[in-house]
Amino acid sequence: MRATIMHAPGDVRVEDRDKPAIQQPTDAVIKVVAACVCGSDLWPYRGADVLHEPRAMGHEYVGIVDDVGADVKNMQPGQFVVGSFFASDNTCGICRSGYQTGCVHREGVGGAQAEYLRVPLADGTLVATPEMPDAGKVPSLLAASDVLGTGWFAAKAAEVGPGKTVAVVGDGAVGLLGILAAKQMGAERIIAMSRHADRQALAREFGATDVVEERGDAGVQKIKELTEGLGAHSVIEAVGTQESMMQAIQATRAGGHVGFVGVSHDVALPGRELFSSLVHLHGGPAPVREYLPELINLILAGDINPGKVFDLELPLDQAPDAYKAMDERRAIKVLLRP
Amino acid sequence: MRATIMHAPGDVRVEDRDKPAIQQPTDAVIKVVAACVCGSDLWPYRGADVLHEPRAMGHEYVGIVDDVGADVKNMQPGQFVVGSFFASDNTCGICRSGYQTGCVHREGVGGAQAEYLRVPLADGTLVATPEMPDAGKVPSLLAASDVLGTGWFAAKAAEVGPGKTVAVVGDGAVGLLGILAAKQMGAERIIAMSRHADRQALAREFGATDVVEERGDAGVQKIKELTEGLGAHSVIEAVGTQESMMQAIQATRAGGHVGFVGVSHDVALPGRELFSSLVHLHGGPAPVREYLPELINLILAGDINPGKVFDLELPLDQAPDAYKAMDERRAIKVLLRP
Missing domain, CATH: 3.40.50.720 (NAD(P)-binding Rossmann-like Domain)
Incomplete structure (x- = not known):
């Protein structure tokens, strides 16, 4: 599959990588419908954060469940899901207090600017929409994944x-x-x-x-x-x-x-x-998971339209241009479609 | 009257000073019944805070109202009062939100380790007890003035x-x-x-x-x-x-x-x-004034006994010894009686 890799400041490439597979019984693999470039991705792009090795980029995503591990109960292949940039069990004391980004089992989610993405702790991290959303809602649901949350x-x-x-x-x-x-x-x-x-x-x-x-x-x-x-x-x-x-x-x-x-x-x-x-x-890092159910409802009801922050949309293959446009402030936020 | 003056680190003296007088119509002058040495007084005493000139010490106090300015409405000479280390009008938007130490008219209160003390904005700073308290309650009421608050x-x-x-x-x-x-x-x-x-x-x-x-x-x-x-x-x-x-x-x-x-x-x-x-x-600096009515009630009802933090009591003339005892951690907190 194609995935966006940052090799060095200013050096972003779309390359072939193995499609991710289920590693833990609590994992899900999703087919990414839309991802985007985050303001925080610009820190390493500009050299303000040190990059020790090539990094698979992207932590904002919506997609269709492709496969689930044996222990995943809340979703099944074919469902449309929105996730957060930190995986969380959503059951520990910290999660229950509304701070899923402080979950005792938290893990970073990375590599979403790609065709497929493995999401750990799927039940506690992803939220499925009631049905397949209209294409017009996809940018707003993607926004919920990070910037809106x-x-x-x-x-x-x-x-x-x-x-x-x-x-x-x-x-x-x-x-x-x-x-x-x-x-x-x-x-x-x-x-x-x-x-x-x-x-x-x-x-x-x-x-x-x-x-x-x-x-x-x-x-x-x-x-x-x-x-x-x-x-x-x-x-x-x-x-x-x-x-x-x-x-x-x-x-x-x-x-x-x-x-x-x-x-x-x-x-x-x-x-x-x-x-x-x-x-x-x-x-601190926003506990997006806490707000996703409410935010998804507001979006599907048409009460809010946060997707308007995406003022540029590019195919995944043009991810390098997406970084450039945001770095040069030609775009507020760029949506990528695999 | 006698007042405690810090001249330099480690150099605290009790000296004669003019009795303070009403300067503004919102002022009160109180006869100090008890004052004490604050942990924060030890910063300049130890040289950790710079002292640019001799300073009249003390900002924790209980006393009897001696005189009030023409605009003071809530108290009269003879009443027992507890005050805070910041004077506040208790009417501005910040005070009404419970942050009297952020009052737009706030003024520091200083020189309480003395026989008499001028308190600005008396109506918004002091709280009178319903009647003259028992002597045994004085240490706890004094504690309310700062450390308890x-x-x-x-x-x-x-x-x-x-x-x-x-x-x-x-x-x-x-x-x-x-x-x-x-x-x-x-x-x-x-x-x-x-x-x-x-x-x-x-x-x-x-x-x-x-x-x-x-x-x-x-x-x-x-x-x-x-x-x-x-x-x-x-x-x-x-x-x-x-x-x-x-x-x-x-x-x-x-x-x-x-x-x-x-x-x-x-x-x-x-x-x-x-x-x-x-x-x-x-x-930050505690809005003691906000809590004084409640704290005074708890103390007078005998529900709490915060005065126990005073493990040494000295006459005002021995203020230098009070500083020494606290500096050497021989005492938790020293009460001074003029």
Whole structure:
């Protein structure tokens, strides 16, 4: 089968690989219907993460179950499934508390930018749709697999709710879907921090009521001006740098909540400033599995259309172009079809 | 009047100073009945905080109202009051959300280790007891002014509650009263981290069910062993160093809560580790004012006896000895009587 392999920064190739097989009785193998390139895939692509050996890329996926291990009970070949980037048993104490990405048996899922994918702990990781979805729903279901689930978790972590003002740091797919999540959760005011016209437009379409183009201290100042000097109740951080984290913390009022989901890169939070800020800080790898049933229902009911973050669609063979387009910010997010 | 002044590290003197007067119509001046030395007073005493000029010490106090400004409505001379270390208006949006230490008009209160003390924003800062309390209640009411209120906030920030396992990092007065708070809030299991026999005994008296003597990685390992490998649901951090913060974060299970109230010193939290931990982090200067009415009621009803943290009582004139006893860890906390 064809699979996307990163050999070095900037060097992504589509190559022939063995089709994955069931290894554990709890595994499933799925035929990938759609996958995509993640913002986090750009870290090794840009050389910001070290790549020790060629890596099979992709951890966002929807597909059709091709084969299941002997112990898999909740799904069968032929069903359409959406999965998460961490496999989880969905039964341990941590999973039951809603933190499947902290599952005591968690395993990373990798190699989804390919024709077939092996998913460990299939019963606890995949969610099947009630029936085969319309083709038009596929991009949104794919978004649920990571970027929507991550934006959703960020909004939950930031305690978004009715009557609240929410600021969103980061205008990538996760930040934009954090806006959609905040809107769904009833936020009164949603401030998108973005300086790109196309992303501002999508932010407004997803529910942003205000746009702030300034960054850093100037961005914080602007958020304060919009909130009677107090700061936002809830801030979603979807970048992962020192600047974005400090911007998020400083833009939050005392007693407010920061939900951070940008994968941290060289971040060191100064204790004294965090102490003085009186904010709540929560985040990490989003427990997408926890939200998948709800998100799939919202998508199939037509209540949300997160698939709009895919502004470019390419066949799997053009995966290298997909990386290039996202690296050069010509695309927000690229969908790949095997 | 006599007042305690720190001139330099290790150099604390009781000197004559002018009795404070009303400066703003919202001020009160109180005759101090009891004050005490705070763990945070030891930072400048030990030279860990820079002292640019002589400082009037003390921010924990109970007393009798001596004089009030023209705008003070909620109290009158002769009433017994308990106050907080930050003055707050208790009416702004931040105060109303329960974060009086983030009040838009907040001011530090200082110089309580003295005969008289000026308290700004008296209506929003002080709470009067229904009647003159018994002398035996004074130490507990004094504890409410800071260490109890701070331990209480830490337990709230750590989301302590029924069925939960709580670990407490730090066996000073705040950590010990964090244990008392956790017990009051219904924690199922409370693990005190302490290697001092006297403090372990008080910890058990306040409600600790287990004691762990190990620190750092070994301490974390021990907490995991006691919690089926998962870590505590809630961890109270009451020290403020890099080691104690990391110990608290690492001892908390994914999805659990760290409440940190140790004043941060040279702490820099590694973003990637915080991200992976999936913990909630909340803390800072405790909004004691928020909890005072409830804490005063519990004390006057005899439900809690936080005054037990005072294991040494000295006349104000011996304030230098009080600092010495705490610095040398001969006393947990010293009460001073003017």
